[in-house]
Amino acid sequence: MGTALEAYIITIFIDGKELKIDTKQVAFQIDTSIWKILPTGNVIIQDPSGLLQEFLLTVPGTKLDITFGYEESFYKVPFIIVSDILPEVENASTNGGTLTIPVIHAWAFKQDPKLTSFDDRISGVLRTLTTVFPFNKVNINDTENQNFWYQSLKTDVEFIEEILLPKAFSRNSKFTPFFCFIDGQNNFNFQHYKYLSTQKPITILEYKEVVGKDFNLNIVADYSRKRMSFFEDELFHNRIVYGLSTTDGSVISEVDSIEDYSLKQPNDKIPYRKDQDISNYTYYEKLYDLDDVRGNRIFNQRKSISQEEILLVIPYNPEILAGSMVTFQTGVSGKNDDGSNLSQFSGNYLVEFASAIYDGFNQQAIMKLVITRKFNKYTNNYLLKNSLVGA
Amino acid sequence: MKLQNAIVVNIDDNNHPLSTERQKGRIQIRILPFMLDVPESRLPWYDPFFRGAGSTGKFGFNPPKVNSNILVYPTTDSLRHGYYLDGDYISGFFDYSIVKAKLDTVTELSESTYSKIHFQLLENDNLHFYHESTGESGFIHKSGMYTIYDETGNVTLHSSNYNLKLNFDGTMLFTGANNSKVEVKSSGQIAFNDHLTIDV
Numbered sequence: 001m002g003t004a005l006e007a008y009i010i011t012i013f014i015d016g017k018e019l020k021i022d023t024k025q026v027a028f029q030i031d032t033s034i035w036k037i038l039p040t041g042n043v044i045i046q047d048p049s050g051l052l053q054e055f056l057l058t059v060p061g062t063k064l065d066i067t068f069g070y071e072e073s074f075y076k077v078p079f080i081i082v083s084d085i086l087p088e089v090e091n092a093s094t095n096g097g098t099l100t101i102p103v104i105h106a107w108a109f110k111q112d113p114k115l116t117s118f119d120d121r122i123s124g125v126l127r128t129l130t131t132v133f134p135f136n137k138v139n140i141n142d143t144e145n146q147n148f149w150y151q152s153l154k155t156d157v158e159f160i161e162e163i164l165l166p167k168a169f170s171r172n173s174k175f176t177p178f179f180c181f182i183d184g185q186n187n188f189n190f191q192h193y194k195y196l197s198t199q200k201p202i203t204i205l206e207y208k209e210v211v212g213k214d215f216n217l218n219i220v221a222d223y224s225r226k227r228m229s230f231f232e233d234e235l236f237h238n239r240i241v242y243g244l245s246t247t248d249g250s251v252i253s254e255v256d257s258i259e260d261y262s263l264k265q266p267n268d269k270i271p272y273r274k275d276q277d278i279s280n281y282t283y284y285e286k287l288y289d290l291d292d293v294r295g296n297r298i299f300n301q302r303k304s305i306s307q308e309e310i311l312l313v314i315p316y317n318p319e320i321l322a323g324s325m326v327t328f329q330t331g332v333s334g335k336n337d338d339g340s341n342l343s344q345f346s347g348n349y350l351v352e353f354a355s356a357i358y359d360g361f362n363q364q365a366i367m368k369l370v371i372t373r374k375f376n377k378y379t380n381n382y383l384l385k386n387s388l389v390g391a
Numbered sequence: 392m393k394l395q396n397a398i399v400v401n402i403d404d405n406n407h408p409l410s411t412e413r414q415k416g417r418i419q420i421r422i423l424p425f426m427l428d429v430p431e432s433r434l435p436w437y438d439p440f441f442r443g444a445g446s447t448g449k450f451g452f453n454p455p456k457v458n459s460n461i462l463v464y465p466t467t468d469s470l471r472h473g474y475y476l477d478g479d480y481i482s483g484f485f486d487y488s489i490v491k492a493k494l495d496t497v498t499e500l501s502e503s504t505y506s507k508i509h510f511q512l513l514e515n516d517n518l519h520f521y522h523e524s525t526g527e528s529g530f531i532h533k534s535g536m537y538t539i540y541d542e543t544g545n546v547t548l549h550s551s552n553y554n555l556k557l558n559f560d561g562t563m564l565f566t567g568a569n570n571s572k573v574e575v576k577s578s579g580q581i582a583f584n585d586h587l588t589i590d591v
Contacts, residue, residue, distance in 0.1 A: 117429040146432045150470050154423030163469060249445070289471050 006364060009074060011360065012043070013065040019046065023360045028066060030077055030356040031156035031388075034196075034320040035181045035199055037075055038105040041066070044361075045101065050094040053282075058084035064103055068358055068365075069318035075184035075356050076136070079103035105182055108135050110170050111155035118149040122168045124179075125149055126190050129156045136186040141178070141195055143170045145291045155200065168192075169295030175261050177302040178295075183321040184356060191323065193305060194263055202319055205312065205369075208331055220328075225345065233258065234279040235270045236304040237389070240249040241297060243284040252287065259390055261298045262305060268375035269390035270307050306372045314349050316365035320353045326371060335381045344382075349373045396423045396479060400434055402454040404468045407436055417442070418475055420463055425470065437463055438473035456514055493531045494581050499539050499547050501525050501571045 012019040012026065032039045043064065045052065060081050067076045090097040110133060118125045122143040132139045136369065140221055145167060151159045160180055168178040173192035180190045207220040221388040236258040243252050255278065258270060284293050284302060310328060325348055332343035333361040349371035358365045378385045401419035404412065412566035417436040421427070426434060428462030442451030455461050455477055465473035487505050490512055494503035507547070510520040516533035548555040554566045563575040574582040582588045 085487045115425065116427070117433050147469075148435070148471060150426060150429060152422075152470060167469070203564065285466060288467070291468070292467075336573055388458070 006327055009059045009067060009069060009071060011065075013063070015062050019045075019160075020213070024363070025359075025360060027357075027359045027361055028068075029358075030066065030068070030184055031179065031353070031356075032184050033320050033353045034096070034350075035180045035352065037160065037180050037182060038039040038080075039080060039182055039184065040105070041103045043099075043101040043103055043171070046097075047099050048091055048094065048096040050096040051257055052099065053084065053086065053095065058099060058101055059166075060084075061109060062089055063106060064101070068316075069354060071149065074181060074319045075318050077184060077186055078106040078134075080106045080109050080183060086286070104267075107157070107182070108333065111157050113155055114151050116151045118151070119147075120149070121372050122149070122164045123190070125164060126160065128367045129160070130188050135188040138188045140188075140190045141192050142169065142172065142294075143168045143178070145169055145289075145295060147289060147292070165190075167292040167295040169298065174263055175265060175294075175298055177261060177298045177305075179302075179323070181322055183323055184318070184354060186380065187321075189323055193261075193302075197263060197324055197350055199325045201325045203317070204288045204327040204329060205314060206329045213366055217309045218317065220312045223310055225243070227271055227308040227309075228307050230272075232303070233307075236281045236301050237272070239278060239280045239282060239301075240277075240278050240311045241282045241284070243287040243293065246286050256297070256301070257389075260303070260305050261301045262374050264375060264390065267377050267390075269378055269385065269388040270375060272307070272389050273387055274389040286340045296352060305350070306352065307374045308345075309352070309372045310345070311368065313367065314367050316356055316358070316367050318356070320354060320367060320369065322350060322351055324351045324354075325349070326351060327371075329360065330365060335380075342379075344376060344378060346371060347376060392465050392473075393528055394462050394464055394476070395425075397421055397453050397475070398423065399457050399459050399461055399475075402577050404458060407515055408432075413434070416442075416450065416454075418454050420461070420475060422463060422465070422470060435471050435473075437473050437475045439478045439574065440464070489518075490518060494520065496535060497531065497539055499548075499549075500529075501540070517523060518558055567591070 012021070012024050026044065028041060028043040030039060030041045040194065058081055060083055062081045062382065064079045064081050066079065069072055069075055080103065082104050082239060085100045087100060088097055088098045118128065120128070122145040123140050125137070126140050138257065165178060165180050170192060174194045178190060178192045178195035179196065182188055193235065203218050205220050206220050207223055238255060238257050241254050241256060244250070245252055247321055258272070287293055298317070327345045327348050330343045332346070334342045336342060351369055352372045353370040355368040358366065375390065395554070397420040397590070398404055399418055399579040400421050404415055404417045404419070406419070407413045407417065414569055416439055419434050419436050421429065421434055439452070442453055444450035459480055462476040462479045463473055464476060490508070490510055493502055494500060494508065505526055507534040508522055510518060512518050518531040520531070521528040527539060528537035537544060538548050542558040546557050552568060556564045560577060561575070562577050563580045565573040572584050576582065579591045580588050581591060
């Protein structure tokens with residue numbers, strides 16, 4: 001499966017200079033995800049003359065910028081080279097061969113441990129941290145958590161991942177967790193699930209058989225799916241949360257559940273059998289800094305949004321980014337009288353992972369997406385519907 | 392979380408940014424090296440580990456000196472909260488010769504061998520001590536005045552100007568200025584300067 005590759009714009013700059021190379025001699029993959037901050041990737045370049053290696057163009061830390069897409073829409077990510085590997089010498093006289101070059105977003109080059117502090121909300125700290133890098137856009141949802149923040153010999157990414165993100169809280173998020181990630185257009189995103197999941201779907205991805213030369217960017221050639229395992233669900237289902245009062249030392253406890261923190265709508269269900277037993281606990285010791293505690297309580301339920309995951313492969317579509325919403329339709333389309341989809345797997349999903357893959361050797365450009373959702377509405381004909389969480 | 396080294400910056404939590412958290416026995420600390428460049432106004436206030444406030448009506452306050460090295464135990468990864476454990480051990484500050492010089496002024500003390508004497512040298516230069524073998528214990532004021540109890544419970548109170556020995560059996564000997572003396576004998580007589588004796 002592939003597309004007319006000549007329609008794509010592909011440019012690769014190494015150390016600021018464009019690599020003039022036949023695009024049939026290069027392949028690359030750009031991986032982005034809402035679960036990690038820095039995009040990563042892999043670039044495969046044929047270097048038959050060995051000159052790229054000889055002239056140190058691929059040493060670690062070298063800038064490598066990839067633009068891949070159409071004139072009006074494209075992935076454009078500044079990377080740095082992590083390493084360069086020559087698995088096999090194909091030309092003994094030149095040390096030439098096919099190089100494999102793992103890459104990571106260029107912000108990694110600026111990740112030095114810092115000793116500093118902030119007096120701000122978490123969203124304000126992030127706005128300060130992101131000023132030192134030329135992101136395309138910086139999209140930050142406001143938080144509460146006004147306090148002193150100590151960046152104690154941590155890099156910016158470590159500071160965000162370990163200290164700020166797990167505590168981020170906003171009443172505007174309707175008690176949903178935050179995600180921090182850089183997408184395929186070099187946009188820095190710090191957004192809560194309410195913002196992400198209420199976006200208008202940018203496209204409809206349709207799983208159907210391709211007939212003849214019928215080509216559509218949004219046709220899903222193949223997909224697989226999985227549901228969260230019972231054991232993972234137990235971690236989120238009916239959790240008891242303990243804390244110690246700072247006023248009198250007494251133990252305070254509350255119960256929350258997998259239905260919380262995710263914008264449950266009426267008639268929403270989770271495909272997981274319900275019971276009332278407590279299945280997990282969290283202990284917060286003394287309840288200082290209540291915004292941090294609220295944020296962390298929500299953050300610990302973050303993975304529960306991935307109840308149903310679908311892995312699908314489509315022709316490369318640069319408009320689809322990690323963090324986008326898409327509508328997925330299986331071969332069975334249409335709606336029931338009660339508004340639910342005829343197929344329970346059709347519906348709106350959040351793009352968790354987006355891999356843009358260009359393979360010049362085999363002349364194809366595809367995307368691998370993992371899309372996810374937490375809730376679904378099931379038709380009234382489903383007799384087991386009332387045994388699900390959410391009933 | 393683990394124990395960290397810190398410096399005491401302030402022991403008066405009337406300076407705490409939250410008015411509800413003032414006069415709560417906390418001290419302001421700078422964790423090393425993580426808070427080296429943090430402005431003082433942003434440094435955290437830590438709770439006492441000992442002499443805390445575990446129940447109503449029972450709490451204490453005995454903070455370490457400002458600028459002293461202490462150990463702290465952060466309880467949150469934000470480092471904003473935790474306990475202070477009092478003085479950190481710095482070997483250069485531990486000097487037994489200072490203590491021995493004070494103990495040697497106590498003529499009633501049978502011996503002052505290191506490791507037999509348990510002691511606490513306070514920051515105001517006073518010394519509490521206890522001898523684990525002889526059972527003697529006492530207090531030496533920075534002025535040189537001292538009190539010593541022997542194992543039986545006899546006590547001597549001494550300064551450069553007087554000496555008072557109170558015995559468990561009820562006898563007493565006071566020696567004051569110009570060798571003046573008052574003695575209470577076991578017979579109940581009180582003797583003044585060995586010349587005058589009064590029967591009680």
